[in-house]
Amino acid sequence: MTPPRTEAQETRARSRSHYAERRMEDALPGELSLNEPGPLVRPYGDTTGDGMVQVSFTLPLPHDKRAEGAALQLAAKMGMEPALLVHAKAMGPHFTFFVVYGSVSHLVDVREVEVMEREFELLSARDTNAAIRKHLRRKLVVVGACIGTDAHTVGIDAILNIKGFAGEKGLEYYRELTVHNLGAQVLIPDLVNTARELKADAVLVSQVVTQKDAHIHNTTAMSAAFREAFPAGEVPHLIVGGPRFEEGSAGALGVDRIFGRGTTPGEVASYLVHALVDPATRHQSPETRKKGRA
Amino acid sequence: MRRARSLARKAGQPVVELARSHTTVSVERATLRLAGLTGADHENVPWVNHLVDAVRDSVGLEHGVCLPAWDALQRGEAPDLLTLAQKASAGAVSFRIPEKGARTRAARSARSAVAGGIRTIDRQRATRDKLIGKHGDPKQKPWIYLIVATGDIYEDIPQAQEAAREGADIIAVIRSTGQSLLDFVPEGATREGYAGTYATQENFRLMRAALDQSSKELGRYIRLTNYASGLCMPEIATLAGLERLDMMLNDSMYGILFRDINPIRTFVDQRFSRQIHARAGIIINTGEDNYLTTADAIEAAHTVTVSQLLNEYFAKEAGLADWQLGLGHAFEIDPNVKDSFRLELAHALLARQLFPQAPLKWMPPTKHMTGDIFRGYLLDGFFNLVGAMTGQGILLVGMMTEAVVTPWLSDRDLALQNVRYVMNAAGGLTEDFAPPSNGLIQTRARQVLSEAVDLLDEIVTDTSGRGSAYPQPLLSAIADGTFGAMKRPPTKGKGLDGVVRKADDYDNPAVTLLEEGGTR
Numbered sequence: 058m059t060p061p062r063t064e065a066q067e068t069r070a071r072s073r074s075h076y077a078e079r080r081m082e083d084a085l086p087g088e089l090s091l092n093e094p095g096p097l098v099r100p101y102g103d104t105t106g107d108g109m110v111q112v113s114f115t116l117p118l119p120h121d122k123r124a125e126g127a128a129l130q131l132a133a134k135m136g137m138e139p140a141l142l143v144h145a146k147a148m149g150p151h152f153t154f155f156v157v158y159g160s161v162s163h164l165v166d167v168r169e170v171e172v173m174e175r176e177f178e179l180l181s182a183r184d185t186n187a188a189i190r191k192h193l194r195r196k197l198v199v200v201g202a203c204i205g206t207d208a209h210t211v212g213i214d215a216i217l218n219i220k221g222f223a224g225e226k227g228l229e230y231y232r233e234l235t236v237h238n239l240g241a242q243v244l245i246p247d248l249v250n251t252a253r254e255l256k257a258d259a260v261l262v263s264q265v266v267t268q269k270d271a272h273i274h275n276t277t278a279m280s281a282a283f284r285e286a287f288p289a290g291e292v293p294h295l296i297v298g299g300p301r302f303e304e305g306s307a308g309a310l311g312v313d314r315i316f317g318r319g320t321t322p323g324e325v326a327s328y329l330v331h332a333l334v335d336p337a338t339r340h341q342s343p344e345t346r347k348k349g350r351a
Numbered sequence: 352m353r354r355a356r357s358l359a360r361k362a363g364q365p366v367v368e369l370a371r372s373h374t375t376v377s378v379e380r381a382t383l384r385l386a387g388l389t390g391a392d393h394e395n396v397p398w399v400n401h402l403v404d405a406v407r408d409s410v411g412l413e414h415g416v417c418l419p420a421w422d423a424l425q426r427g428e429a430p431d432l433l434t435l436a437q438k439a440s441a442g443a444v445s446f447r448i449p450e451k452g453a454r455t456r457a458a459r460s461a462r463s464a465v466a467g468g469i470r471t472i473d474r475q476r477a478t479r480d481k482l483i484g485k486h487g488d489p490k491q492k493p494w495i496y497l498i499v500a501t502g503d504i505y506e507d508i509p510q511a512q513e514a515a516r517e518g519a520d521i522i523a524v525i526r527s528t529g530q531s532l533l534d535f536v537p538e539g540a541t542r543e544g545y546a547g548t549y550a551t552q553e554n555f556r557l558m559r560a561a562l563d564q565s566s567k568e569l570g571r572y573i574r575l576t577n578y579a580s581g582l583c584m585p586e587i588a589t590l591a592g593l594e595r596l597d598m599m600l601n602d603s604m605y606g607i608l609f610r611d612i613n614p615i616r617t618f619v620d621q622r623f624s625r626q627i628h629a630r631a632g633i634i635i636n637t638g639e640d641n642y643l644t645t646a647d648a649i650e651a652a653h654t655v656t657v658s659q660l661l662n663e664y665f666a667k668e669a670g671l672a673d674w675q676l677g678l679g680h681a682f683e684i685d686p687n688v689k690d691s692f693r694l695e696l697a698h699a700l701l702a703r704q705l706f707p708q709a710p711l712k713w714m715p716p717t718k719h720m721t722g723d724i725f726r727g728y729l730l731d732g733f734f735n736l737v738g739a740m741t742g743q744g745i746l747l748v749g750m751m752t753e754a755v756v757t758p759w760l761s762d763r764d765l766a767l768q769n770v771r772y773v774m775n776a777a778g779g780l781t782e783d784f785a786p787p788s789n790g791l792i793q794t795r796a797r798q799v800l801s802e803a804v805d806l807l808d809e810i811v812t813d814t815s816g817r818g819s820a821y822p823q824p825l826l827s828a829i830a831d832g833t834f835g836a837m838k839r840p841p842t843k844g845k846g847l848d849g850v851v852r853k854a855d856d857y858d859n860p861a862v863t864l865l866e867e868g869g870t871r
Contacts, residue, residue: 113761114761115759115760115761146764148517148760148761148764149513149516149517152760154761154764210529210532211528211529211545214529214532214610215528215529218609218610218611219608219609219837220609220610220641222528224717224718224754226644229611229837238611240845
């Protein structure tokens with residue numbers, strides 16, 4: 058049985074009360090509790106339901122009264138009513154920067170929020186290394202290449218080179234990964250042989266050039282060559298990356314996974330752990346996850 | 352400090368010997384560029400690549416590209432260099448290594464052609480001096496360095512001019528991702544790049560012309576920066592000299608460690624490119640910030656010092672003066688670490704004390720910029736404060752939206768307000784800031800220096816390569832993973848097939864002119 062609120066708690070609750078559905082830090086049975094947010098919420102400034110947000114933006118207008126009015130008009134169209142223009146500054150003769158505070162009229166229904174999940178968990182470099190060390194107990198060997206006539210190593214280098222991409226270090230940076238980047242225009246038989254010699258766990262192939270579907274042809278030829286050269290069940294994990302592959306076409310291309318535009322090295326490393334090292338990192342299904350959060 | 356320098360010399364010297372005894376396809380192509388060969392075929396393969404490849408295929412590059420090429424011209428295979436390259440690309444020229452009189456004649460006319468390019472570089476340097484005299488240097492130190500990177504040179508130009516109006520003293524045009532791994536320099540004005548704009552001669556020219564306009568408008572000379580590091584270091588350095596760029600990113604080991612470029616290729620290319628920079632009066636910027644983004648900024652602090660010392664040695668050996676050494680370092684300590692600001696001060700102060708005459712390049716936080724722009728803005732303020740307190744020469748302006756978006760107009764404006772506030776409020780602190788020798792800052796600086804000396808010691812005594820084709824201790828250290836935990840053996844990496852050991856009668860008039868300081 059929850060004890061009744063003290064006088065101090067009661068006063069505090071009343072002083073901040075708002076017509077919106079106020080949630081209590083110390084809810085009595087039947088009252089809404091802060092511990093169970095939603096389903097309808099508004100932004101929170103300092104009072105439940107106040108809807109306060111701050112935005113900053115630049116308009117391509119010289120700084121004058123008209124520009125300030127334009128900023129408030131934009132704020133109103135964004136649902137900020139009333140809006141308070143707290144800062145306006147000319148940035149050169151043609152632009153003005155604004156900071157606006159205001160209450161938004163919109164409500165958010167958390168029941169309608171859909172969470173898209175990748176099938177594996179994103180791991181830090183440290184966790185990736187730890188998982189490989191713990192479960193594989195040897196280095197995971199990765200071989201990467203651009204095949205066919207494709208000379209664009211941008212993609213494979215972004216994933217493999219220590220310099221990395223989007224602020225993330227490439228796979229070479231991972232202590233428990235042994236990375237062999239074969240570079241551009243690697244012939245498929247050479248790739249197969251190298252993968253065999255190095256006992257590759259995974260082969261990463263990048264395909265940027267898509268003229269006449271070159272990326273499709275190269276990829277299917279590559280996967281067929283691997284399946285021919287290795288006994289079933291011993292084919293290295295085949296991964297292909299590039300900006301123009303269709304999601305969900307991995308099966309048709311004969312590869313295990315496709316990565317698209319904007320993929321970062323950390324995602325690839327996490328996927329390798331998921332696919333080759335530690336199946337325990339498999340995510341909960343989106344359903345259970347949503348419930349777990351709600 | 353003296354010991355640190357002598358160890359750096361000891362580590363560097365054998366590598367310089369190696370660099371002197373080799374040439375690369377890019378060094379030879381740069382020589383042809385100095386002689387005025389420009390342009391590319393319909394597939395955008397530059398004519399310098401065609402000519403060097405053709406010479407290499409028929410008589411090899413051991414003697415340099417000049418002797419066979421100008422010998423062919425003397426024999427009337429083509430009326431000029433461009434036609435020769437065009438014919439050679441179709442396999443329609445027969446090359447030979449000329450001897451006796453023919454050799455002397457070929458060498459003489461090659462020298463006179465290449466000297467034309469060298470004189471253009473000299474003229475551009477004089478023009479820069481004249482313009483600085485006319486418009487003046489920035490009034491404050493450090494100079495403010497801002498980055499532009501749209502991928503489209505015609506978009507970059509107005510942005511760069513706007514940035515200069517807002518207060519930038521130096522504009523850096525970031526290159527397209529992966530250009531450092533192209534074994535040719537793209538041609539012409541370019542409008543497409545990945546996260547940056549290609550470095551081409553025409554892009555250089557367009558941007559320099561635009562900034563000359565801005566310099567006139569603003570009454571201070573606006574400097575232009577680009578990136579030499581990569582497989583085409585010698586050529587990009589040459590184009591920078593010809594088009595009067597003012598600073599170039601040029602690190603002695605960046606390509607090896609972070610781009611997996613072959614170590615020999617890098618050291619040969621690096622030496623030639625730095626000789627060009629020295630001649631052109633270009634300030635180099637080195638890339639030590641990269642060590643700190645890949646390793647912990649406290650644990651790896653001494654690797655920055657070691658790299659600075661090596662960069663200094665290689666730079667001076669190539670003829671660069673102290674004022675041309677924009678040695679790099681960065682504010683990358685985890686802000687959650689206790690005393691992180693004091694440690695940053697210690698590291699920055701060490702660099703200042705080790706290289707008192709060099710315009711150090713101070714680079715902002717990137718690794719610990721989380722997307723929380725408000726916290727990032729504060730962090731940039733502290734970064735600026737270290738710059739002010741330790742008298743850094745070049746300040747790369749930090750953006751609060753680092754790791755979020757390429758900087759918006761407002762981001763740059765806010766970032767520059769941050770810099771101006773700190774410089775105005777605390778710019779004079781260098782005078783007052785003399786940390787006690789037994790305090791945390793000086794103690795830490797001494798510790799880093801001593802770790803750096805230990806590491807250099809370890810490098811020069813690395814004997815694992817003894818008896819192999821590459822006994823140089825520095826190469827063994829690079830192969831062992833001493834730097835940035837990357838193992839880069841001298842027999843591997845990109846661009847290795849473009850390295851050629853010089854024959855005894857190797858001739859390259861560019862190298863001769865650069866080493867003699869000649870003009871004819």
